[in-house]
Amino acid sequence: MLEKLKRILASTFKIPNTKSVPTDRYGSNLFYNKTKSTLPKNPSYKQLREFAKNPIVSQPIEAVKDRIAKMKYEIKPKIAGRKYTKQIRIIKNIIDFPNVDQTRRSFEAMLLNDVLTLDAGCFEVCKSKNPNHPLYLYPIDGATIQHVIPIDYVNPNAYKYMQCNDKGNVFFTRQELCFISKNKFTYKPFGLSPVLKAYDDIRNFLEVKDNANENVRIRTADMIIDLGENATPEMIDAFREYFSNEIEGTGKIPIVGGSKGVKTCQTRSFTQDNLYINWSNFLITMVSNSFPYPVEKMINVSADRSTNDDLEERIIEELVKPYASLLEDAYNTHVINALGFGDILEFKYVYEDSENLKTKKWDRLNNAFIAGTITQNEWRKEIGFDPLISDYADLAGDERKAVINKELGTIGFNGVGSIKDQSDSKNKTIKERGG
Known part of the structure; x- marks a missing residue:
């Protein structure tokens, strides 16, 4: 009877509203399909997000999101012998159902996608009068959040973040908004994500290629074609016109006659390097090194069970655990500590060994x-x-x-x-x- 009464009372509590807006795109579907020889410097967050949708780049992102979202977790008492059943139940209710629209898995997937792409994962923390669900967590587009500079290290209630939305400039304290960033600096709060590192590596490589192509275009050719001692200027001009109009850029095999025998001459390199067959593997290597993610997982390489276990262990240790620890800190700070249970309880992911x-x-x-x-x-x-x-x-x-x-x-x-x-x-x- 008491539990039934609690459920009835809980249903009457109003779900808290947010100060922030989830994104600045408001449901619009912007698609960029511009072809350039090189990628632009200092990409915008929209360009980074489009770049992250590339199948090669999205594979390690999905690997992190899927593994963390499927992991089990536990709320561990810090004091041996104590259970804290009621407090743990409340915390799990918040984490498993952060808001009325999402579960823990979808909530964490959105945060991790922003952290891996922009190095900026955000969610707003709103208080509720529901004793069974005292906090609601709302994910926010990390690109819309600005840091208040200079940072106030003394006043815990000082404004630390700001968002410019339809309500104007809205400010948030440390308790009201969680900002998740893996790479922190003294001169800026965030900005070095794996996707950005992969983007810059590829852009630098393409710039080098463009410079090399430009040098090839303006410098003296490496080879010369000899038409023989009996070739007249008219014959040379005719062959030059024929080769320029009929052969270059077409892939056709040139056929000539009037010589004292049939000869085949190689007019260009047709090795794998010049055909760019290995370009895909080179691109995969650059992206993998930026996360880091095992190249063998992205290239079709046959491996035995022991090798697969080793690769999985590398993914967990080098990629999953660092980002899972960011979520652990976020839950411990903005859920458990916010409820006043920080001295007795702790959120931890449970890692299963291979x-x-x-x-x-x-x-x-x-x-x-x-x-x-x-x-x-x-x-x-x-x-x-x-x-x-x-x-x-x-x-x-x-x-x-x-x-x-x-x-x-x-x-x-x-x-x-x-x-x-x-x-x-x-x-x-x-x-x-x-x-």
């Missing part, structure tokens, strides 16, 4: 347990089992053996327990009994 790592971990724990360096409960905790309620489960190695032998009175254990009576009187009694 089969290869599980095997290595199992072998390492078994060897440590057999060697007596860890206790049975320490061993069980590491592999995910509940601890045993036993006086011996928290003892390791020789200490556990010593306690067991002492309690059971094992004979002759280093002077511990009941020592075997070796006196002559007892031996004589045994002999008399025929022992």
